[in-house]
Amino acid sequence: MLLRHARNPVILLALLTAASSPPTTDLSRWKAQADRVTITRDDWGIPHILGRTDGDAVFGLIYAQAEDDFARIEANYLTALGRTAEAEGEDAIWADLRQRLFADPVELKQQYATSPAWLRTLTDSWADGLNYYLATHPQTRPRVIRRFEPWMALGFTEGSIGGDIERISLSELKTFYGNPTPPSPEEQGIVPREPSGSNGIAIAPRLTAGGRALLLINPHTSFYFRSEAQMTSAEGLNAYGASTWGQFFIYQGFNPTAGWMHTSSTVDNVDAFAERIAGRAGGYNYLYGRARRPVATKVVTLRFRKANGLLGERHFTTYRTHHGPIVASRNGRWIATALMWKPVPALEQSYLRTKAHDLASYIAVADRKANSSNDTLFADQKGEVAFLMPQFMPIRSDRFDYTRPVDGSDPATDWRGLHTLASLPSVANPRTGWVHNTNDWPWSAAGPDSPKAADYPRYMDQVGGNARGVHADLLLTGKSQWTPETLRAAAFDPYLPAFARLLPGLIAAWQALPSGDPRRAALEAPIALLAKWDHRWGYDSVATSLAVFWGDQLWREVGGLAQAERVNVPDYIATRVQPGAKLAALSAAVDRLTRDFGDWRTPWQAINRFQRLDNAIQPHFDDDRGSTPIAFTSAQWGSLASFGAKAWPGTKRYYGTSGNSFVAIVEFGPRVKAMAVMAGGQSGDPASPHFDDQVTRYAQGDLRPVYFHPEDLKGHVERRYRPGD
Numbered sequence: 054m055l056l057r058h059a060r061n062p063v064i065l066l067a068l069l070t071a072a073s074s075p076p077t078t079d080l081s082r083w084k085a086q087a088d089r090v091t092i093t094r095d096d097w098g099i100p101h102i103l104g105r106t107d108g109d110a111v112f113g114l115i116y117a118q119a120e121d122d123f124a125r126i127e128a129n130y131l132t133a134l135g136r137t138a139e140a141e142g143e144d145a146i147w148a149d150l151r152q153r154l155f156a157d158p159v160e161l162k163q164q165y166a167t168s169p170a171w172l173r174t175l176t177d178s179w180a181d182g183l184n185y186y187l188a189t190h191p192q193t194r195p196r197v198i199r200r201f202e203p204w205m206a207l208g209f210t211e212g213s214i215g216g217d218i219e220r221i222s223l224s225e226l227k228t229f230y231g232n233p234t235p236p237s238p239e240e241q242g243i244v245p246r247e248p249s250g251s252n253g254i255a256i257a258p259r260l261t262a263g264g265r266a267l268l269l270i271n272p273h274t275s276f277y278f279r280s281e282a283q284m285t286s287a288e289g290l291n292a293y294g295a296s297t298w299g300q301f302f303i304y305q306g307f308n309p310t311a312g313w314m315h316t317s318s319t320v321d322n323v324d325a326f327a328e329r330i331a332g333r334a335g336g337y338n339y340l341y342g343r344a345r346r347p348v349a350t351k352v353v354t355l356r357f358r359k360a361n362g363l364l365g366e367r368h369f370t371t372y373r374t375h376h377g378p379i380v381a382s383r384n385g386r387w388i389a390t391a392l393m394w395k396p397v398p399a400l401e402q403s404y405l406r407t408k409a410h411d412l413a414s415y416i417a418v419a420d421r422k423a424n425s426s427n428d429t430l431f432a433d434q435k436g437e438v439a440f441l442m443p444q445f446m447p448i449r450s451d452r453f454d455y456t457r458p459v460d461g462s463d464p465a466t467d468w469r470g471l472h473t474l475a476s477l478p479s480v481a482n483p484r485t486g487w488v489h490n491t492n493d494w495p496w497s498a499a500g501p502d503s504p505k506a507a508d509y510p511r512y513m514d515q516v517g518g519n520a521r522g523v524h525a526d527l528l529l530t531g532k533s534q535w536t537p538e539t540l541r542a543a544a545f546d547p548y549l550p551a552f553a554r555l556l557p558g559l560i561a562a563w564q565a566l567p568s569g570d571p572r573r574a575a576l577e578a579p580i581a582l583l584a585k586w587d588h589r590w591g592y593d594s595v596a597t598s599l600a601v602f603w604g605d606q607l608w609r610e611v612g613g614l615a616q617a618e619r620v621n622v623p624d625y626i627a628t629r630v631q632p633g634a635k636l637a638a639l640s641a642a643v644d645r646l647t648r649d650f651g652d653w654r655t656p657w658q659a660i661n662r663f664q665r666l667d668n669a670i671q672p673h674f675d676d677d678r679g680s681t682p683i684a685f686t687s688a689q690w691g692s693l694a695s696f697g698a699k700a701w702p703g704t705k706r707y708y709g710t711s712g713n714s715f716v717a718i719v720e721f722g723p724r725v726k727a728m729a730v731m732a733g734g735q736s737g738d739p740a741s742p743h744f745d746d747q748v749t750r751y752a753q754g755d756l757r758p759v760y761f762h763p764e765d766l767k768g769h770v771e772r773r774y775r776p777g778d
Contacts, residue, residue: 075200103285320443576640661683
């Protein structure tokens with residue numbers, strides 16, 4: 054590309070000006086900052102950013118992200134800022150409205166203006182890095198955002214997939230604001246949906262062969278949701294790990310002396326308040342105690358892309374009480390949602406924790422109490438390990454069930470400030486020597502040293518345990534002499550505890566059939582296969598295929614019921630599903646395998662596949678094109694290595710779109726060491742060798758060495774350059 058070879062600053066400036074015509078002062082500033090940044094791409098395409106200052110490192114990181122996948126950066130900010138309909142059309146306007154109930158651009162600009170100077174320096178560098186990328190890459194055509202502003206970074210601060218706002222039902226929101234819509238199959242739980250979240254394990258030095266703390270980083274997200282990078286500066290920044298597209302901090306990773314892994318928490322800190330509304334001249338009011346308060350209103354204007362490519366506008370009068378915006382109406386009551394919305398502290402916490410050097414300094418950063426959805430598994434060079442609950446935890450009366458709407462007219466239901474960190478069910482340096490979380494309750498985070506549910510309000514957990522938690526307990530309890538390799542093996546252990554629990558009931562149902570029942574003969578061979586199975590996934594395992602298809606059939610049948618009763622699907626199958634239904638589901642599984650694959654005795658590798666055809670954000674698949682077999686299964690059945698796969702339109706095979714997206718093992722010795730793998734590859738460009746160069750390693754759980762130290766990069770440098778070169 055011509056720009057890549059335009060080393061002369063005068064020539065470069067001329068080309069930039071011709072390409073997009075930003076102000077000359079901007080170009081000069083961007084070029085000056087680019088000259089303080091070095092990007093080193095290793096032989097996996099992973100960028101190692103070096104800047105003089107933290108701001109320079111941010112500039113370089115976001116520039117490198119844009120090189121790899123600008124489309125996903127823009128998509129994330131269209132979502133975060135409530136502007137997706139400007140690209141995708143009017144159908145997306147409801148998700149935009151939901152976001153804009155919280156993310157008001159006017160308020161975000163005000164918060165940016167009053168934020169600490171050091172944070173403004175970082176957000177300025179973030180915007181400058183993206184704008185410099187667009188100026189130097191005129192072939193990249195943004196769908197909507199042609200210039201990034203520093204305040205925009207405050208709209209997307211936390212790094213999780215699916216923020217708190219996404220818990221609000223879109224169908225109810227649409228119905229309330231003028232477009233009656235029934236609940237979607239996904240909202241009802243009818244369509245099987247892979248459990249979102251992650252695994253994290255931290256092991257103390259006394260249980261490891263090398264006397265060094267170990268950390269498993271294993272996020273379960275949509276594939277290609279995050280990139281991998283290292284960002285370093287002369288101001289003490291040196292962090293490596295997974296960074297969500299468009300964000301300028303390492304979300305899950307490590308630095309020379311400490312590491313952090315975030316898992317989605319089961320806490321209840323997003324609450325619904327049922328308001329008693331009355332009308333009056335001039336507007337609505339709501340009952341609070343014995344008084345009436347006015348319902349606040351605000352007009353939200355949203356733009357959307359028309360079929361002819363032009364932009365249209367829609368205007369919504371939105372409503373809010375002191376609890377939060379109105380998002381639904383149920384049984385004659387308006388529903389207000391209360392959740393954490395603290396953009397500046399949240400972004401501060403997300404960034405500053407990457408520079409924490411030990412547990413004490415990490416907790417000092419966490420005292421901003423601006424993390425609402427993340428449990429944290431932590432380990433450091435000192436040998437400390439910890440399980441930390443989300444720090445944003447409203448104090449509430451335990452008399453009320455906050456998993457359902459509470460009476461907003463009763464002042465006793467209100468939030469009463471935030472819990473102190475010391476009052477949360479966290480665990481530091483337990484006697485067991487290990488901590489884990491698999492998106493399950495905190496009551497099993499450290500075996501017998503876990504917090505006790507009876508000592509805490511019930512809103513500290515709203516989901517309960519899960520099969521992955523059972524699996525992690527089995528792997529960790531009583532074990533010692535851990536090494537990075539044995540921890541890696543544990544992360545890919547093939548045991549499926551959900552089926553170990555569920556299949557005896559299915560087998561007993563078959564054994565109880567009368568001798569003349571035709572189902573005895575029809576299901577004899579499948580039952581015999583499942584009865585002798587060791588409940589472990591494997592490439593050549595027919596039993597894995599049969600068990601997963603049986604489980605998926607029941608999932609479709611009872612998922613909605615399980616969701617309504619707030620019970621996970623395996624528990625519901627075990628305790629609620631009758632023997633006849635279990636047998637009918639097995640018959641359906643046998644029939645489906647036979648129909649789709651020619652024989653119900655089909656090995657798992659012929660069904661469960663990884664395929665990356667292009668960089669479309671909405672996935673699509675083709676049975677007639679190449680794909681890679683994957684042995685591990687859905688996390689629903691207790692597989693720690695998660696592969697959320699299903700059949701897609703036009704396919705019979707299962708193709709994965711979520712689950713293991715980044716896996717890293719970190720050892721905290723005098724010199725930190727790590728190994729990692731990610732789904733697919735670093736680049737979103739199908740023409741890049743790094744589009745899918747990690748697929749084989751991903752499928753086999755074969756983690757590659759991480760080049761963390763400068764000397765590690767020797768012999769592994771693909772390219773070294775400055776932004777704009």
